[in-house]
Amino acid sequence: MRRAVRAASVMLYLCATPLIAQEPAPFTLRDVFVNLRAAADRVNFASSNAASDAHMRALESYFDRVRLLDASLGQVIDVYVGRAMDLPTIAGWNRDRWSVGIVDSITTVRLIANGELYPMLRDKLPKSARDSLWPPLDTLQDKLTAVQLAANKDNLRRFFIKYGPDAPRLNAAEVLLNYVAQLWIPGFLPSVNGRPTPNELVATYRTTDLTATRGTSGPFQARVVTSAQLGLRRYNFGVDCGTGRFADLLRPCQQSAGGFLVGRGDTPLNNPWQLRHRGGVYWARGKYHVGAIFGSDRQFVFGVDQQLLPYIF
Amino acid sequence: MSVQDPQSQPWPGDRAILFVHGIGNAQPGDYTPLVQQLQAILGAEAQSIAIYFLYYDVIDQAVADKIHANVLFTQLVNVIRQNYDGSALGNVAASFGGDVIWPVLVAEARLAIRTALVAQLLQITRDGTSSGVRTNDQRVSIIAHSMGNFHTYEALSYAAATPTSGLSPASSGFVLDNLIMMASPVQLIRYVGTALGGAVPQQSTIYSVSRPSLDIPSETTPSGIVVPCARRTVAITGNLDPVGGYLLRKQLDWAYMKLPGQTTFIDQEQLASVNGSESLTLVNILQSALQNGGPPTITPNNPHDWGQYVQRHAADLKGWLA
Numbered sequence: 001m002r003r004a005v006r007a008a009s010v011m012l013y014l015c016a017t018p019l020i021a022q023e024p025a026p027f028t029l030r031d032v033f034v035n036l037r038a039a040a041d042r043v044n045f046a047s048s049n050a051a052s053d054a055h056m057r058a059l060e061s062y063f064d065r066v067r068l069l070d071a072s073l074g075q076v077i078d079v080y081v082g083r084a085m086d087l088p089t090i091a092g093w094n095r096d097r098w099s100v101g102i103v104d105s106i107t108t109v110r111l112i113a114n115g116e117l118y119p120m121l122r123d124k125l126p127k128s129a130r131d132s133l134w135p136p137l138d139t140l141q142d143k144l145t146a147v148q149l150a151a152n153k154d155n156l157r158r159f160f161i162k163y164g165p166d167a168p169r170l171n172a173a174e175v176l177l178n179y180v181a182q183l184w185i186p187g188f189l190p191s192v193n194g195r196p197t198p199n200e201l202v203a204t205y206r207t208t209d210l211t212a213t214r215g216t217s218g219p220f221q222a223r224v225v226t227s228a229q230l231g232l233r234r235y236n237f238g239v240d241c242g243t244g245r246f247a248d249l250l251r252p253c254q255q256s257a258g259g260f261l262v263g264r265g266d267t268p269l270n271n272p273w274q275l276r277h278r279g280g281v282y283w284a285r286g287k288y289h290v291g292a293i294f295g296s297d298r299q300f301v302f303g304v305d306q307q308l309l310p311y312i313f
Numbered sequence: 314m315s316v317q318d319p320q321s322q323p324w325p326g327d328r329a330i331l332f333v334h335g336i337g338n339a340q341p342g343d344y345t346p347l348v349q350q351l352q353a354i355l356g357a358e359a360q361s362i363a364i365y366f367l368y369y370d371v372i373d374q375a376v377a378d379k380i381h382a383n384v385l386f387t388q389l390v391n392v393i394r395q396n397y398d399g400s401a402l403g404n405v406a407a408s409f410g411g412d413v414i415w416p417v418l419v420a421e422a423r424l425a426i427r428t429a430l431v432a433q434l435l436q437i438t439r440d441g442t443s444s445g446v447r448t449n450d451q452r453v454s455i456i457a458h459s460m461g462n463f464h465t466y467e468a469l470s471y472a473a474a475t476p477t478s479g480l481s482p483a484s485s486g487f488v489l490d491n492l493i494m495m496a497s498p499v500q501l502i503r504y505v506g507t508a509l510g511g512a513v514p515q516q517s518t519i520y521s522v523s524r525p526s527l528d529i530p531s532e533t534t535p536s537g538i539v540v541p542c543a544r545r546t547v548a549i550t551g552n553l554d555p556v557g558g559y560l561l562r563k564q565l566d567w568a569y570m571k572l573p574g575q576t577t578f579i580d581q582e583q584l585a586s587v588n589g590s591e592s593l594t595l596v597n598i599l600q601s602a603l604q605n606g607g608p609p610t611i612t613p614n615n616p617h618d619w620g621q622y623v624q625r626h627a628a629d630l631k632g633w634l635a
Contacts, residue, residue, distance in 0.1 A: 049536055051535070051536060052534070052535055052536050055535055080477055081477050082477075103477075107476040107477075107484055108535060110476065110484040110485065111476070111483050111484045111532070111534045111535055112534065112535060114448075114449060114483060114484055114485060114486035115482075115483030115484060115486070115532070115534040115538060115540050116534050116535075116536055116538060118449045118486055122449070122450070130447075134447065138442065138447060138448075141442075141448050141479070141485060141486070142439070142442060144477070144479045144485070145435050145438060145439050145442075145448075145479040145480075146439070147479075148431075148435055148477070148478060148479040148480075149319075149432055149435040149436060149439065149479075152428050152429075152431050152432035152435065153318070153319075153432055155425070155428045156425060156428055156429060156432065159372070159375075159421065159425040159428070160375065162421070163372075163375040163376055163378075163379050163421070163425075164375060165375075165378075167379060168379075169378070169379055170379060170380050175380045178380075179514070182420060182514035182515070183511065183512070183514055189420060189514060189515050190420055190421045190424050190515070192515075192517075192518055193475075194424040194425065194427060194428040194431075196421050196424075196425070197421075
């Protein structure tokens, strides 16, 4: 049933797309080449730079062969920056043609156009002539800068999820562990384009966790215990993280899980080096965490992530 | 503390200037006097220039709040200190240098600042096109000071090495009119980054450290035309400014930036010396700058002061930015 509904939705989307797309004749890659050829002819580019002129015309044939010549410039930029294509793009042409060669070829066209041909136009043609020849190239550049500006803003948004005032503070041990992890463990470095890694190591010592235990004959009593966590935190960089009611539980910007240690007795302010007597696992969402202690003395522990002494615990 | 959208404004002409500040805990608006200083120098010309200012200290502060960056800072200062003598001036100069360049050790901090700078440049060029000035015809200049030079150098190197960035000089046609670098620590950072070696996370993303030589960022066309990121690159430093690679009028080869093709200015700085000792005066000035910690202040006697660099080159700036 779900499959049928999904298939119907896709069909409906594909049918509706031509009706929704009302933009007046967007430029295609073919327009780029038509105008480049016209510009090259105006300044006799073939005689001053025969190799690049021939290269440019060969690239036009190449894009024709891979059926990208009639793609809109928005679709071309999607391919160029490696952004996931939308459904009409996928339906419109062969995904197998999406290759590194295409990206390099688009770069070469832009290098010849902006790096070699345009300086000649500026020297030899008035602004009005340049304005009539360059709109498809302007549109290509405009779409590229729009996509990249959005991408850079998104990287900064992610950065502030990880480093903003609502993000967990690291203690000295965690700073050291994460620093070493950046040097040695894959997955703990940002991307080369500046996107922060969602991974962070956790090594905390907490003195204010709560548990409930029953004495030999009495009712359950809440007690403060000392605990330690050693685990992995994953940031959720979703645009809606941390929003809405009960955000920490329903849409947390980070959660973590790992090993959990408590001391021999349910007492606060235990020496952190003596927290190896009882162990289990913990799971944290937002600033709340629960831990389960295994063994003969099973217990559940609840706590809130908060550093009482900055950078220590 | 949150994501700040890049500054955006219509262009009154075909020119724009971006200021990129250095050390300090600068909040938006703190450098307004400096902008007014440049506007006064440019006179009526200033009316036809869109002026932008990138404030990025919120990123450094966020990282410092989260990870207690002093741990890394101490390590950095020790590396720098090895190259100074053991004098009080050497120690404070090392601390001053370390205070400037600690973000180098935090990959996500320096990449976030690079991202903010790239985003601002993208917004600038989009403002220009929205105002009817094609990217290839835009005349954008950057005036950077201190650590701002490092972030600018990294952003422009990234743009030149990444044709899909939208800011590459040849493939996007985004060539600065002027890249004006005042008291640049780029060579100092290259030295320290190289000395720290594997201790610097993701060193490969620091162009000023990982490249075999320090050059003006550029892109090459298929015909072999090398298109630099700026038509004019100017490097200015004072001969009493340790961040710019000078200590008491002596050029420190390991710290002074020499980009092939740069136009160089070495300002002859003067100190009103204490008890006849320039060294003691410089120690006091650098020490007070370290202890400041607040918004940057204009201190006429500080050899690293941005306002003084601008004032000394008022006539040059007017010519370059015309």
